[in-house]
Amino acid sequence: MSAPATAATPQFAEIDWAGQQVRIEHAWVNAERREAPLIVFLHEGLGSLAMWRDFPARLCEAAGCRGLVYSRPGYGRSTPRAASEAWAPDFMHRQALQVLPAFLQAVGVDAQTDKPWLFGHSDGGSISLIHAAHLPQQVAGAIVLAPHILVEDLSATSIAKARTAYETTDLRARLARYHDDPDSAFRGWNDIWLHPDFRAWSIENEIRSITCPLLAVQGLDDEYGTLEQIHGIARRVSQTELLELPDCGHSPHKDQPAALIAAVCRFMRHHAHLPPGHDAPAAP
Numbered sequence: 001m002s003a004p005a006t007a008a009t010p011q012f013a014e015i016d017w018a019g020q021q022v023r024i025e026h027a028w029v030n031a032e033r034r035e036a037p038l039i040v041f042l043h044e045g046l047g048s049l050a051m052w053r054d055f056p057a058r059l060c061e062a063a064g065c066r067g068l069v070y071s072r073p074g075y076g077r078s079t080p081r082a083a084s085e086a087w088a089p090d091f092m093h094r095q096a097l098q099v100l101p102a103f104l105q106a107v108g109v110d111a112q113t114d115k116p117w118l119f120g121h122s123d124g125g126s127i128s129l130i131h132a133a134h135l136p137q138q139v140a141g142a143i144v145l146a147p148h149i150l151v152e153d154l155s156a157t158s159i160a161k162a163r164t165a166y167e168t169t170d171l172r173a174r175l176a177r178y179h180d181d182p183d184s185a186f187r188g189w190n191d192i193w194l195h196p197d198f199r200a201w202s203i204e205n206e207i208r209s210i211t212c213p214l215l216a217v218q219g220l221d222d223e224y225g226t227l228e229q230i231h232g233i234a235r236r237v238s239q240t241e242l243l244e245l246p247d248c249g250h251s252p253h254k255d256q257p258a259a260l261i262a263a264v265c266r267f268m269r270h271h272a273h274l275p276p277g278h279d280a281p282a283a284p
Contacts, residue, residue: 010049010077015102017073024103025049025077029060029067037140037272038109040116041069042100042124044146044251045189046162048076048178055253059119063265068116070103074188080181087192089201092123096130101138111138117268121145122224122250123189126203129233133209141213141271143264145252146222149232150202151193158223159193166190207236213271214240215264219248219255241267 013024027049030036041056043049048071060067072095074081081087104111117140120128125147132139148155165171166186175182192198214237216230227244234240243263248255 012077013103013106015099015106017099017102022073022079022099023077024070024073024079024099024106026068026070026103026107029057029069031066033064033066036064036066037268038066038068038114038116039063039119040100040104041067042118042120042127043072043075044122044124045193046175046185047071047121047124048185050076050178052253055257056119058257059261059264062261063268065117065268068107068109073099074181075179075185077180080179080184081188083183085188087188089192089195089198091188091192092127093130096127097134100127100131101135111135115140117272118142118144119264120147121253122148129207129210130203132212132214133203133206136209136211139212141215141268142210143215143217143267144230144233145217145260146219146225146250147216147229147233148225149204149207149229151199152225152228154226155224156194156199159190163190163194204232204236207233210237211239213267215243215267216240217243217245217252217260217263219245219250219252221246221248222250224250 010025010027013026015022015024039060041052043051049069052069056067056069071078073079109116115138118128118131122145125144126149128142128144129147129149132142172182175186179185216233218225218227218230230242234242245252245256245259252260
């Protein structure tokens with residue numbers, strides 16, 4: 001992991017979540033473009049605002065959009081997960097249907113009139129799908145990278161390897177560069193994904209109600225999921241467009257950023273009516 005780099009200074013918003021005050025770390029990209037489409041970035045299971053590095057700025061610049069990047073509770077500089085708090089199998093639903101709407105309201109986004117585009121990676125992709133399925137009138141479109149719609153053996157195996165790495169290598173120290181409480185971030189994600197009850201988790205039927213434009217992206221070398229994840233989405237959501245990227249693992253925005261930016265710009269130009277010319281990737 002290289003040093004964190006973001007295009008904007010982090011800010012903090014307070015939300016009431018289940019009767020508790022929770023601090024949410026976030027940053028705006030191109031906030032002055034008030035009439036431009038808004039992209040909300042939702043990170044992976046070990047991610048945070050800082051771990052996106054400069055990708056949101058690059059994508060927003062290429063697409064002519066505003067961006068809003070945030071760390072979910074338990075991650076980055078947001079309120080950590082209490083050591084005694086164990087996430088339940090519905091943790092992604094709680095993020096999609098409780099935290100995200102409260103956060104958008106707290107930062108002044110009226111999702112009814114300023115419908116955001118959701119850009120989610122891994123768990124963030126699943127959260128985006130759940131949000132779009134349940135709140136169709138509050139989403140302009142969704143781009144999901146390596147999303148999960150069910151738990152595969154490959155996912156569980158790789159997540160178990162991550163636990164071993166956390167306990168036996170310098171992974172904890174490296175994550176501490178991006179999270180105030182790395183144990184909060186890692187254990188919250190890892191413990192529930194490896195819990196026996198989570199093996200039955202699925203949103204395969206739920207996503208059938210998605211009505212917005214949807215781009216589903218997966219690397220051909222993804223170590224956390226097979227192509228069945230995005231193919232399963234396409235079978236259930238007829239308007240889905242697929243992007244399968246060669247020489248790409250679980251993080252397309254890191255492994256194939258130029259190809260991803262170009263594809264997202266084309267997708268959004270078609271569905272969001274962006275001005276011509278917003279289809280070329282930003283320079284590395």
